[in-house]
Amino acid sequence: MTNIRLKNIEKSYGDVQVIPPLDLEIEDGEFVVLVGPSGCGKSTTLRMIAGLETTSAGKVFIGDRDVTDLRPGLRDCAMVFQSYALYPHMTVKENIGYGMKVRGVDKKIAAEAVANAARVLNLTDYLHRKPAALSGGQRQRVAIGRAIVRDPEVFLFDEPLSNLDAKLRVEMRVEIKQLHRRLKTTMVYVTHDQVEAMTMADRVVVLNAGIIEQAADPITLYEFPVNKFVASFIGAPSMNMLEGKLSGTGDDLVFESDAGASFPIPKSRIPALAEFSGERFSLGIRPEHTSENADVGPKIQIKVIDVEPLGPHTLLIGEVGGEKFTAQFSSRSRPQPDDMVDVYVNSGEVHFFRESDGRAVR
Amino acid sequence: MSVRDLRGAKRHWVLFGCLIWLTFALFPLYWVAITSLKSPVDVVGGPTYLPFVDFQPTLKAWTELFSGIRGEFFSNFWSSTIVALSASVIATIIGSMAAYALVRFTFRVRLMSGITFFVVAMGGFLFGREVLGIGPATASIIAFCIALALSIFINRFKLPGPVLGNDDIVFWFVSQRLFPPIVVAFALFLLYTEMGKLGFRMTDTYFGLTLAYVAFSLPIVIWLMRDFIASLPLDVEEAAMVDNVPTWRIFFGIVLPMSKPGLIATFVITLAFVWNEFLFALFLTNSKWQTLPILVAGQNSQRGDEWWAISAAALVAIVPMVIIAGLLGRMMRSGLLMGAVK
Known part of the structure; x- marks a missing residue:
């Protein structure tokens, strides 16, 4: 032993x-x-x-x-x-x-x-x-x-x-x-x-x-x-963080980012998050949970700064209202820098962190 | 702008300048060499420069030197060699140990305990001399032993006043070389004669001379080796520590081999210092253990300015150091640490 x-x-x-x-x-x-x-x-x-x-x-x-x-x-x-x-x-x-x-x-x-x-x-x-x-x-x-x-x-x-x-x-x-x-x-x-x-x-x-x-x-x-x-810290490329706050009540609970994007809270997360309505939160989205497919979930519009074709997939380095945001697209898509692109987020996989202490709420 | 970039006339001027300097540096050596081959008449009869052209070379000075007419040449050469080699080896080893300790371990010497040492040593000596009436050597030995033991003991306690660290200790060592050697030589001569009265013969002995040289070389050795050991990668020693290698083995088995270039450089510098040293040898020896510098100097006083004989003796004193430096120089190359880390 x-x-x-x-x-x-x-x-x-x-x-x-x-x-x-x-x-x-x-x-x-x-x-x-x-x-x-x-x-x-x-x-x-x-x-x-x-x-x-x-x-x-x-x-x-x-x-x-x-x-x-x-x-x-x-x-x-x-x-x-x-x-x-x-x-x-x-x-x-x-x-x-x-x-x-x-x-x-x-x-x-x-x-x-x-x-x-x-x-x-x-x-x-x-x-x-x-x-x-x-x-x-x-x-x-x-x-x-x-x-x-x-x-x-x-x-x-x-x-x-x-x-x-x-x-x-x-x-x-x-x-x-x-x-x-x-x-x-x-x-x-x-x-x-x-x-x-x-x-x-x-x-x-x-x-x-x-x-x-x-x-x-x-x-x-x-x-x-x-x-x-x-x-x-964990995951590469690292998780996107959007600052904003929760608002609304019941099934209409939404995350409103400071950059103006609005993000409906998935049903499964509402019970845990409902009590925090009105509080400031960070929304964490991993690049691999984003896609160009409209059917995965809600969308966020990003401005492309750089495109990194890696082979299996392509990374779009962009920003949402001044905050950095990396999205992962299939390698078939060919956006160019300075394009405005709609990124769809798999809302089941997102993370919410309270701004007060940084802890995850789930 | 580098000398390598120079072209044409500029390049030749630089070469010309270098050659002038080379001649300037080598001429004295050449002069000594040809003077040792001249007969007395050629030496005093105005300058002559080329053997077989200006003057007829003779080996008279050399045969006289080796036949022993002009002092115990072989005896002096032998004592110089033994003393220089053993003092340099001992000083390099002990100095490296001290340097290693000063680099890798933290020492804290309270100024108060240093002052205590000084007061007790001096006071004890005076007390022994004036009050108890014992001999100076006995008094100083007893006083110093008591002072050392006492100062080490009280250093364990929280004394008021500043605490000295490793750098202060190194400076203390180096400071030993700041005052004129003649001061030490006199004191050492007195101490040695006093010890002789006690029955420990120190003047004109191998032990006495070597001990003095070791003591006087240590500051330089510690100072040189400290910088060298500090540049060794600590990781290697830590790896050995984790591997349960005892400290003395880390030092002898890992640190010393890694510092080989530094050790050799330090050894050569120490050897040159001891080989050329004049003052201590003059004070502390009188016949048996006289060294070469004394012999060379003595040539002048014994029979007047016999430059041919002085030149031959001087060459004998120069050549061994040139050979040693040539042999060991190639071992001083760096690159020994390649592969240890990164």
Whole structure:
């Protein structure tokens, strides 16, 4: 059993509080991704688990052990860094085996472990090269190999793919996921890339300014974001937000945007929203829930600024009364910049966020 | 605007200027080299420039030097080599450790405990000398030990006054080199003779001279290595820390190999300093452990201005450093960190 429990951990540098008291439980064998904009405290949280940062208050448990005051080496974590952090003067083989050599593991067992890791990571042909002679992807695999042979209770990844090019990143994503499926070890993964978070995680923890905004599996996060921050952070391209207010009563409840567009509230949402009539709201519409087909739902008129044909579909970057709005059309449609276009919205999929606290109402 | 862009006459003028400077820089060396090959008559009889044309070269100065007529040449060369190598190696290793500690760990020295050290050390010394009447060496050793222990102990408490950090400590080290060496040399000579009276012979010993050089080289080593170690990627050490590598192994197994170019540069600078050092050697040695600079200087005083002999001795003192710099220079190249991070 190797779960991780963070109990009320805090981090302050002098008077600046980076992370207010934070609670998080990570299950045994779970793949948890901490995601958030830069400076949200995700790396700091990971480093506090690793022991590379001290906690200003609170406790860290790995399994049943209170590791709060243990030095990093005794926590039985393995960590993969964004910068790879390989030992430049050692060959791949020495890099992977160094920890075991220092711990005095039997040479034969160590060599076997290195060979195994190299086979799994396709590094067998490069064992005698130095890191300088490897590509970025190979270097990161060496770093992962070094973590694997540690046979740790917990794997920690600190933005491991950020330095790789886009294609390699997709490949490594799959490799790390496969690794997790095979090893079934608890993994904590930090990234600022929400696509990485969504594709890899059992559970995504969205952090903002040191506070957990929402922790849930990727689909829940996507379909039921609890607040405006999570809604706009998760999903690419990000969710359109129209500011406005609710008005009318009963079945005539409508959302009137400040830009002048009026949007009838779908029947299914009226019971939850009726009591807020008169209050200011943000209407969240994901680009993928818009279409040029008139039969999906109510329409909004946008002024096209730019057209991004992506192949499977085409994105229209436009604006509604000064607010940005991205719509997703089929690739058959060919609007031009400066066109006024009618966008139809699948009203069953829209989100409403109260302006007062940003929370979703559904 | 770069020199590379120059064309035609301008380019030639630049080349001409560079050649003038090259001649200016190399001429003294050439002059020393040919002077060592001249006979006494050629040296005093006005300037001559080209061997076999202006004058007939002779190896007399060299044979005299190596045969030992003019001082214990081999003994001096040997002691110079041993002292310079061992002092540079020791200073580089110890200095790197100090530099690493100053870069990676935070030290807090309270000014009050520093003042306490000074007061107790000086007061204790004076008390021992004047009141108890013990010898100066014994008094200072006892006073300094007590002062050190006391100041370390009271540094744990919240004392009033400012707290000094790592930068202040580095400045303290470097400040050791701000005052004239002659001040230290005198004090060191007195201390060594006093210790000699106690039975620890320090003057004209390998130990005494090397210790003085190590102490005097450390500030420069710490200062150079601190900048170098600070530029190493911290991630690599953190990776080792997570991997449960003990701190001393991180230092010897990872930090030192990564700082190889810096270590070699620092070693060469220290070696050059110790090899060329004159003042300490003059004060602290008298026969057995005399170094080459003393020998070179001595040529003048022993038998008058015999420039041919001085030139030969000077060349012997120059050449080993040129060879070392040439050998180690190529190891100072950067690029060793390639592949560690990003």
